[in-house]
């Protein structure tokens with residue numbers, strides 16, 4: 001049992017479930033999911049911790065399950081973060097190339113990125129991600145690697161995602177109380193997009209929406225790069241709340257009713273049919289009209305989609321989404337959600353499937369695990385440690401070779 005450098009773990013602390021996924025990055029670059037563990041989430045509301053002790057216990061339970069399944073011991077993991085405090089913007093950095101021949105070097109690239117990162121955030125915010133979009137070389141846009149090009153001015157566009165420092169620190173502190181190290185904190189919406197989108201969809205332009213219990217995260221791509229992202233502190237739990245309030249039933253019955261008879265679309269043909277609401281023993285408490293249930297549900301989901309559509313429109317990206325919208329998260333189990341999204345966004349919508357990843361089918365096929373799998377994929381893309389360290393013998397022979405070449 002070991003946590004070799006090719007083992008990567010992701011932890012999503014959701015409002016509904018706490019989930020750990022363990023992946024193995026193979027030497028050929030492919031990803032294999034080896035372990036999945038989950039525990040119902042008892043201490044989180046709208047993505048915020050209301051009972052950290054309970055959250056830590058749930059993390060331990062999910063981790064133990066995943067470790068057992070993967071037969072590895074995890075010491076560090078990539079942790080997803082979300083919440084209404086997370087914001088994004090795009091920023092441009094400018095740098096003048098001073099060398100005599102005006103050839104752009106790696107140092108110029110690092111300088112321009114530093115320049116773009118120097119942003120004025122609200123005092124209590126920290127940068128979560130600053131993701132490179134494109135370079136602009138003497139006004140020529142869309143350059144992906146400017147090193148070696150000749151120019152007087154180099155610019156770069158970055159997508160910056162930031163959040164409240166104390167909320168981000170709370171996540172790190174909580175994970176550390178479980179004796180685990182945090183490899184990195186990652187925005188859940190970014191993680192979901194890494195799991196659900198193909199490179200082609202990113203090129204064509206796509207919107208990813210992950211609708212969970214207390215939050216809905218989204219991310220927009222076009223021309224291969226992330227352009228916009230955000231979080232709404234609204235999710236499936238609000239639909240349950242609306243049903244409980246509107247039908248005068250308890251939250252637990254509303255949740256059961258939503259899952260068993262819910263629909264995101266109002267179907268006039270069955271609108272007058274009645275659904276029986278039962279207690280724990282299966283005895284009928286009351287009967288409600290299907291049309292009423294579906295109307296309450298569709299109103300809330302439509303509202304969430306409309307807010308996202310407005311945001312995407314405001315960012316000027318709506319017409320660039322040629323690959324359409326991809327849905328993830330537990331709410332995608334709801335019948336009719338794809339049709340409703342198509343109506344609001346006026347484009348093709350599909351339920352996302354995890355891309356380019358093998359292993360546990362039960363993890364890959366359920367849309368609610370996309371975030372945790374995406375965290376593992378983030379680790380594979382951004383981890384700084386090499387996949388396999390050369391052993392001491394090959395390092396020693398390398399050293400001798402270098403010495404010999406100096407002597408010769």
Ligand SMILES: Nc1ncnc2c1ncn2[C@@H]1O[C@H](COP(=O)(O)OP(=O)(O)O)[C@@H](O)[C@H]1O
Nearest residue numbers: 014015016017212213236237329330331333368
């Ligand atoms: N069959 C279903 N119909 C409607 N909603 C569902 C269904 N299955 C799960 N959900 C909802 O999905 C949400 C949980 O999604 P998930 O992505 O696991 O959440 P989180 O990441 O916030 O923990 C809950 O609100 C749950 O009621």
Ligand SMILES: [Mg+2]
Nearest residue numbers: 014212329371
């Ligand atoms: Mg989630």
